[in-house]
Amino acid sequence: MTRPTHLRIPNPHLGAYYGILTSAFVSLAIMLALFEQLGSARLWLAYGMLVLPLALYVALAAAAHTLDIGDYFASGRRVPPVFNGFVLATVAAGGTGYFAYTGTTFLLGFDALAIGLAWAVGLFAATVLFTPFLRKSGAYTLPSFLGHRFRSRTVRIMASLLLIPPTAMLLVAELKAASVVAALFLPFSEGVALIAIAIVIAAVALFGGMRSVTWSSSLGFIVGAIGIGVPLIIVAVLVTNLPAPQLTYGETFQSLQNLESILGLGPAQPMPVGEALPVAQPSPSAKPFLQAFGLIGRADTIALFLCLVLGTASLPSLLTRSGVTPTTSDQRRSGGWAVLFVSLFAMTAPALAAFAKILMLQDLAQPGSSPPGWLTQLNATGLGFVRDANGDGTVSGSELFVARDAIALVLPMAANLPFVCTLLMAAGGMGVAIAAASNHLFTIGGSIAEDIIRIVDRSGSLPRLTIAWVTIGAVGIAACVFLMFADIDLLRAAIAAFAFAGATFFPVLVLAIWWRRCTKLGAMVAMGTGFAVMVLDAFFGGLSGSGPLQAPIAALIGVCLSAAAGVAGTLFGPGLQSAEESYFEDLRDPAGEAIYDRAQRRIMAPSS
Amino acid sequence: MVSEPEQTDRHQLQTLILGVASVAGIILLVTGTMLLAPILNRFGFLHFPLGFYLVAQGLFIAIIVAAFLFVKYQDRLDLRREEGDETP
Numbered sequence: 063m064t065r066p067t068h069l070r071i072p073n074p075h076l077g078a079y080y081g082i083l084t085s086a087f088v089s090l091a092i093m094l095a096l097f098e099q100l101g102s103a104r105l106w107l108a109y110g111m112l113v114l115p116l117a118l119y120v121a122l123a124a125a126a127h128t129l130d131i132g133d134y135f136a137s138g139r140r141v142p143p144v145f146n147g148f149v150l151a152t153v154a155a156g157g158t159g160y161f162a163y164t165g166t167t168f169l170l171g172f173d174a175l176a177i178g179l180a181w182a183v184g185l186f187a188a189t190v191l192f193t194p195f196l197r198k199s200g201a202y203t204l205p206s207f208l209g210h211r212f213r214s215r216t217v218r219i220m221a222s223l224l225l226i227p228p229t230a231m232l233l234v235a236e237l238k239a240a241s242v243v244a245a246l247f248l249p250f251s252e253g254v255a256l257i258a259i260a261i262v263i264a265a266v267a268l269f270g271g272m273r274s275v276t277w278s279s280s281l282g283f284i285v286g287a288i289g290i291g292v293p294l295i296i297v298a299v300l301v302t303n304l305p306a307p308q309l310t311y312g313e314t315f316q317s318l319q320n321l322e323s324i325l326g327l328g329p330a331q332p333m334p335v336g337e338a339l340p341v342a343q344p345s346p347s348a349k350p351f352l353q354a355f356g357l358i359g360r361a362d363t364i365a366l367f368l369c370l371v372l373g374t375a376s377l378p379s380l381l382t383r384s385g386v387t388p389t390t391s392d393q394r395r396s397g398g399w400a401v402l403f404v405s406l407f408a409m410t411a412p413a414l415a416a417f418a419k420i421l422m423l424q425d426l427a428q429p430g431s432s433p434p435g436w437l438t439q440l441n442a443t444g445l446g447f448v449r450d451a452n453g454d455g456t457v458s459g460s461e462l463f464v465a466r467d468a469i470a471l472v473l474p475m476a477a478n479l480p481f482v483c484t485l486l487m488a489a490g491g492m493g494v495a496i497a498a499a500s501n502h503l504f505t506i507g508g509s510i511a512e513d514i515i516r517i518v519d520r521s522g523s524l525p526r527l528t529i530a531w532v533t534i535g536a537v538g539i540a541a542c543v544f545l546m547f548a549d550i551d552l553l554r555a556a557i558a559a560f561a562f563a564g565a566t567f568f569p570v571l572v573l574a575i576w577w578r579r580c581t582k583l584g585a586m587v588a589m590g591t592g593f594a595v596m597v598l599d600a601f602f603g604g605l606s607g608s609g610p611l612q613a614p615i616a617a618l619i620g621v622c623l624s625a626a627a628g629v630a631g632t633l634f635g636p637g638l639q640s641a642e643e644s645y646f647e648d649l650r651d652p653a654g655e656a657i658y659d660r661a662q663r664r665i666m667a668p669s670s
Numbered sequence: 671m672v673s674e675p676e677q678t679d680r681h682q683l684q685t686l687i688l689g690v691a692s693v694a695g696i697i698l699l700v701t702g703t704m705l706l707a708p709i710l711n712r713f714g715f716l717h718f719p720l721g722f723y724l725v726a727q728g729l730f731i732a733i734i735v736a737a738f739l740f741v742k743y744q745d746r747l748d749l750r751r752e753e754g755d756e757t758p
Contacts, residue, residue: 172707172722172725175704175725175726176704178730179700179704179725179729179730179733182730182733182734183696183697183700183733185737186692186693186696186733186736186737186740187693187696187697189737189740189741190688190689190692190693190740191689191693194744308727309716310717312716312717312718312723313717315717315718315719352711352719352722354707354708354711354721354722355708360705363704364701364704364705367700367701367704368697368701371697390748391741391745391748394740394741394744394745395741397737397741398734398737398738398740398741401733401734401737402734402737405730405731405733405734408730409726409727409730412726576686576689647678650678650682650685651678651751652748652751652752653748653751653752
């Protein structure tokens, strides 16, 4: 595929820069491990391991500051596919995946695996169906693409407004994940940690927009990979003698099944998905790890899987990144890398959960022993406890209560690894959560600036970047204030966000990209119908799991009704304009310059 | 000699077929394997029950391979169209 000649090539030294940054982080971890052995206080180790990477993210963002519009909104269209893959995978899984998915896998075993599969299939579907075409369009935001495709400001403003609820849910979930971890290890209240994390995220998004978000998030991905990988590999060596946790944790299954049997963990019966998914508060393991469809039945598993696939494929924060690579081919390639990276994480989570479970159950199964160290630490932080419910003096598997989001942090404790390994895991989760949150923040702030304020302010009196700075800052403050007063469950917020995104945007994107005849009216009706179904479901308690219709099923119904409404709106509404048709034709031609860039050059040409 | 509109139509049709086949194939493979996992668990693979292994790892490997194969074939289709466009 030929590369348009006017494009700037990606920085050839990026690999070296990130090699240096990775080495710096690894060196920091080794140095702190040495200090721990020399008797340094845990508080100072926590400061070093958690605060220094934060400073690094902000410094990297500051180094990537820009006042160029193309750099600010599309990172200059010169992000190499691998680096875009890093960020896409980080945004898809996020800190929610890092903490809540590993914990859910620990508590539900097999039943949770559909979530990880959905991220991989969703990214694959986005790569096939949407992102190369969005790259060809060159629009800076998802609503901007829809506005250009249908030649309609109304569609653009409507899409921007509907993009806010799902992206905001993910933003507050990531913000909460990072601030809870910070408050756990540092001597700050959760509120202070929240403000500090929000400032870091806002700084990352403000300095250089998409450019600083991209380079800072790439480092967040690397820190996350080291954070989860190193402690897990050490545990795998201790338990199985091999440094390949994903391949070797199967060896522990026989012992795990025996322990579950000794501790009285019997097969479970399926229940509605909203009740089956574990809550954030400490809860017991309710089923054997390997039992298939124990708590979540077959139909609910498939519904959850499809809902998350559709949500991932049409997640605005992921699709906003479609314009950052040099060509459409590079955009597809970055999708391939994202599938690889998110799959590696999703393959790692069950290994982490299985090792954590066997180590914890082994300790509990030893008769007459004093409480293990990890249980004492969990008790002290309120993240876990043992309750002898039947008063028989022994602990059964269902009497161990562990907080879902703490499992990743419990693994190094249960394996008696140095405290630095727990901090490494925490720093990794924080890095991923901050990376994902900065992407969500930029997506909302950038869209409000570009697709609402600039469209409403037709005089163009306000500078473009100033609007973006103000909206990004305002959204960051709003998210922070919201979390000060509201308590959210990471996993449920993420599932609700994916359900909203899938029902609202998946059908309209399919129709806009793959159906020439789709019109403005069809697009508006499709988006409105999908969103309305989810709002109705939320109104009747479906998102919290208490309503008659669970969020995944509501999302699938929303997608079907939205697609039908889009087709009906197109067939029975006004006909297609020639401008819409010619844009569609241009969109489907993979070669050449982005449509938006070409239009900008044409506008600039007479004045230069 | 194929005319430019024909070349474009053929490219769009091939892109549609490749896209639909890839996504539908992967979704069917994943849902089918998940539903069959309890039956497949009677067999073992690398110390894992086979059904669990496929859902926890095997399907991911298939998705990764499918993603990179899709990139390769779609690039080939795009290149063919580009060369067709440049032919006088």
